[in-house]
Amino acid sequence: MKKDKIIFWVATLIIFLFEGVMPAFTSQTEMAKEGLRHLGYPEYFGNALVVFKILGVLVLVIPKAPKNVKEWAYAGFGFDFIFASISYICVEGFNFLAVFPLFFLGILAVSYIYYHKISKTVNA
Template identity: 40%
Template sequence: MKTKTIKIIYWVSTALVSLMMTFSAYSYLTNETIKQAFHHLGFPDYFRVELAIAKILGAVLLLLPIKGQWKEWAYAGFAFTFVSAFIAHTASGDPINNRVGPVVFLIVLLLSYFSYHKAKVESN
């Protein structure tokens, strides 16, 4: 695959994940329905705020051109978030449409992760 195509795949998938995480973080902090959903899932209120802050930081880390392990930590944190969301919704007996979103975004995250590493290898 061409380097240009890989970079396009990386930026589109990374932008999608970052936008979704930023939007969900905003919703966590401002939407009363989301607050009730966290209670439905059995999470304390402080976890909602903590997760919103982590999502904003992770989205920024994915978009910034930084070196080192920070991006890896953001990818890992988002992967844990998506897997945990799927498990929480499944354990709470939520309908399938509540479980599909985290799986879809995990796939988009993996696309971002692998295209990021592929572009890194090809640019060296």
């Protein structure tokens, strides 16, 4: 059980840092805005995305958050990573930037799997 919790929290904290902290501090930089424009998205889309990312990571790290809300947060991040990869493939072709979000999708999957492992042992 302790190993499962450690794996869950390491994976979840990586998602927290990558999807919550980094966007919160860098979303208004010119580089981030140019990245969105380059992919064909309007600036307001980036602002909305950052708000939902911050809310999503808070749901993932707050232990008492309702389970169905956590499921939606996991799904939202899954869609985010998949569509980020698709966006890069459509604009720039298949390269490192297209694969990079899929790496974090894998980390998200680890967090999700271990979240359910921990939930089963707590409820049993």
